[in-house]
Amino acid sequence: MLAPHRRARVTRSEAGDSRWEVATRELPAGLRAHVRGLLGYSEASALPRLQRQFPLPQVVVIIEFGPPIRVHDDAGVASTYAGGFVAGLHDRWSDTGHDGSQRGIQLNLTPIGARLLFGVALSELAGRIVHLDDLLPRAHRGLAGRLAGLAEWDDRFDMVESFIAARLAEARVEVNxxxxxxxxxxxxxxxxxxxxxxxxxxxxxxxxxxxxxxxxxxxxxxxxxxxxxxxxxxxxxxxxxxxxxxxxxxxxxxxxxxxxxxxxxxxxxxxxxxxxxxxxxxxx
CATH class of the missing domain: 1.10.10.60 (Homeodomain-like)
Incomplete structure (x- = not known):
């Protein structure tokens, strides 16, 4: 059973025709060195939405179980990655959008955490967006679908934390x-x-x-x-x-x-x- 301080905290808000739900939970001590943040999100709005994203010192993992988010390049051309994607470190902003709804989990990794989790040189991710399943070993592919089948945020967070812990335990690259x-x-x-x-x-x-x-x-x-x-x-x-x-x-x-x-x-x-x-x- 989860300790009370480890249970998901869910915040809901509304503004006009838009509704948001954000779920967060304290990370287990063993993951904090490699995970900057883990949150669940759900948004519904009457109109499409476009957001500007700033570059930060983290690798962002989006696990989608709603309609795919559009990621726009510098020329404004949009791409989608059904099920989720990984955004490596970069030095430019990006724009993301949706047509009125989005739902999923966002995992913010330290660069070292991402190197251990995905097992590839992070130069392969720098300045790029890569489909999540292209970076997962076969046993973990389809993670988005399994998370979508769970009803509670705590159960989803449990699955993501177990996935992270398993990948960290398997990592063999020297990063100290x-x-x-x-x-x-x-x-x-x-x-x-x-x-x-x-x-x-x-x-x-x-x-x-x-x-x-x-x-x-x-x-x-x-x-x-x-x-x-x-x-x-x-x-x-x-x-x-x-x-x-x-x-x-x-x-x-x-x-x-x-x-x-x-x-x-x-x-x-x-x-x-x-x-x-x-x-x-x-x-x-």
Whole structure:
């Protein structure tokens, strides 16, 4: 029997003709090093919806048991991945949409967690969207269908957590060195000197980049930028009010213009336009 603090918390809300349900649950201790978040979602609206997704230092797994979500490329061309998909680390925004309903589970993995879970070099996922079943071993394919057959969020979370735990137990790739470097980057909010980090590990910059491309998918400098942006996003969501100049100083940008360029690069819009987009659930 689940402990009370481990039972799913379900939040429902409505706005106009739209209804949302979001389910979350505390992760078991053994998964927290590799899983940033796990949530169930259901949305129904009278009109189609398009959302802008920001790049963050995580690999996103969408397990769909509703109509497939459309993922738009830079040219606006949409693709769908019935049953779900995996989005590797990238440095560009993306737009996703649906025709009035979506339902499924979103799993946010650390890059190291994704490397262990899927057993492929993350350079193969960087900047790409891949069908979920293409990355799963035969025994785990059809996961979306099995989850759809369950009535309760707790039962679905149990199945996903068991799947993650099984894959982590089967993993054989060595990740400790890069995991340590990732923790250093995260602890510094992306402000760590990458050259010094390589020196502390006794590696050349070239060798460290090669390790990161395999275990993380992107070079350490890009990961550091994504981590800094992630900290900025979380600060904007829940921190006290601050000017853009104050935020630039707080997060180590050269100046406000540097912060503006970084936000435009990652979101495609100005900082002011980006603010109201930060509350979207999917990919967050």
């Amino acid at each position: 060195t890069v995991a340590w470097a990732c923790r250093r980057i995260e602890a510094s909010a992306g402000a760590v000197d990458i050259g010094r980090l390589a020196g502390e590990l006794g590696y050349s910059g070239k060798h460290l980049i090669a390790l990161f491309r395999d275990r993380v998918g992107v070079p350490p400098k890009l990961l550091a930028r994504l981590v800094r942006f992630d900290h900025l996003v979380r600060r904007l969501r829940s921190g006290p009010p601050a000017t853009w100049a104050e935020l630039a100083a707080e997060f180590g940008f050269a100046d406000q213009a540097h912060l503006t360029r970084e936000i435009r690069s990652f979101t495609g819009v100005t900082p002011t336009s980006a603010r109201p987009l930060l509350g979207d659930v999917l990919f967050a």
